[in-house]
Amino acid sequence: xxxxxxxxxxxxxxxxxxxxxxxxxxxxxxxxxxxxxxxxxxxxxxxxxxxxxxxxxxxxxxxxxxxxxxxxxxxxxxxxxxxxxxxxxxxxxxxxxxxxxxxxxxxxxxxxxxxxxxxxxxxxxxxxxxxxxxxxxxxxxxxxxxxxxxxxxxxxxxxxxxxxxxxxxxxxxxxxxxxxxxxxxxxxxxxxxxxxxxxxxxxxxxxxxxxxxxxxxxxxxxxxxxxxxxxxxxxxxxxxxxxxxxxxxxxxxxxxxxxxxxxxxxxxxxxxxxxxxxxxxxxxxxxxxx
Numbered sequence: 001x002x003x004x005x006x007x008x009x010x011x012x013x014x015x016x017x018x019x020x021x022x023x024x025x026x027x028x029x030x031x032x033x034x035x036x037x038x039x040x041x042x043x044x045x046x047x048x049x050x051x052x053x054x055x056x057x058x059x060x061x062x063x064x065x066x067x068x069x070x071x072x073x074x075x076x077x078x079x080x081x082x083x084x085x086x087x088x089x090x091x092x093x094x095x096x097x098x099x100x101x102x103x104x105x106x107x108x109x110x111x112x113x114x115x116x117x118x119x120x121x122x123x124x125x126x127x128x129x130x131x132x133x134x135x136x137x138x139x140x141x142x143x144x145x146x147x148x149x150x151x152x153x154x155x156x157x158x159x160x161x162x163x164x165x166x167x168x169x170x171x172x173x174x175x176x177x178x179x180x181x182x183x184x185x186x187x188x189x190x191x192x193x194x195x196x197x198x199x200x201x202x203x204x205x206x207x208x209x210x211x212x213x214x215x216x217x218x219x220x221x222x223x224x225x226x227x228x229x230x231x232x233x234x235x236x237x238x239x240x241x242x243x244x245x246x247x248x249x250x251x252x253x254x255x256x257x258x259x260x261x262x263x264x265x266x267x268x269x270x271x272x273x274x275x276x277x278x279x280x281x282x283x284x285x286x287x288x289x290x
Contacts, residue, residue, distance in 0.1 A: 024164055025052075034167040035060035055158035056165065059083070064168040072172035072179065072259075076163065076266050083159045084270050088278075106220045107134050163263045170259070179259035186258070194258050201261045202250055204268035209242050211275045219283075 025033040025048055035044070035057060045053040059079060066075035108131055115127040134140075163169060172179050177186075177193055186194025253261050 024161060032165060032170075034170055035064070035162075035165045036167040037061075037064055051154070051158075052161070055154060056161045059159055059162035060166045063162060063166040067166075067168035067172055072169055072174060073262065073266075075168070076263055077270075079162070080159065080263070080266050080270050083155055084267075084274055087155045088274060104134055104138055104140070106216070159267075160263075163259065170257075172259070174258075174262065177258075179262065180257045182256060183254045183258060183261060194261075197258055197265065198250075198253060198261045201253065201265040201268070202246060204265050204272075205246050205249060206243075208268040208271040208275070209246070211272050212279075215275070215279050 027033055039057070039061075041053055041057060044057045062082075063075050063079055066078060070078075111127055111130045111134070114130075115123050118124075118127075170180060174197075175193060177191065181191070181194055183194045183198035186192065186198075249264070253264065
């Protein structure tokens with residue numbers, strides 16, 4: 001459980017950093033310095049540094065190039081899929097292990113309940129050994145799941161900054177509506193399409209966070225039916241923190257341009273698809289070893 005909490009804390013810290021707009025370059029008036037078709041690699045490198053030049057600049061340029069050819073929604077979808085596919089390729093093994101940790105949680109919970117209330121050293125050693133055997137059985141190294149979080153952050157942060165700084169997105173419209181308008185402004189002016197996009201983004205965020213837990217519950221139900229055991233819904237001590245993260249995202253997004261709500265809606269849907277894909281591949285691997 002401590003490992004899971006550590007992973008979640010690291011994820012929250014990364015999210016707070018990712019959501020913070022304080023490091024986005026602005027001019028003397030406080031306006032974001034957008035990356036346009038005329039922006040050069042050399043200018044970004046000289047004024048902002050290696051990270052913006054290597055990661056943010058090419059993604060913003062790609063969005064600027066795709067938007068006129070398709071539309072802003074398709075451009076965001078294509079770039080988001082591309083970035084998540086790259087992140088998955090770089091962290092595929094550790095992503096599978098992260099999902100395995102959630103899928104084997106019922107086994108770990110049974111061990112914890114087996115030794116619940118037994119505080120003697122022998123019982124603690126046996127519990128630790130049995131849990132280690134579960135990790136070994138499924139070829140899981142928990143540290144790798146933590147490492148994958150750090151590997152993915154630069155890529156995910158880069159796409160966030162690219163969306164915020166793309167001149168094409170800043171000037172684009174969706175269903176005839178300017179994406180520079182915030183959901184709060186849309187509500188105040190009676191343009192409820194902005195509110196709908198915002199609400200869908202919140203729902204998608206919750207769904208993306210709950211998908212791994214749903215998959216875990218389904219696995220536990222199947223195991224209970226196979227072994228003719230009573231189904232006990234697994235505890236989720238991190239549920240409160242999950243909803244706190246969603247509330248935090250909502251507070252920020254309601255006063256940010258609707259382009260960001262649209263991006264996080266698309267990003268959450270891509271994350272759900274990625275989780276389902278990794279889960280399918282993970283279960284195949286685990287069934288072969290079973």
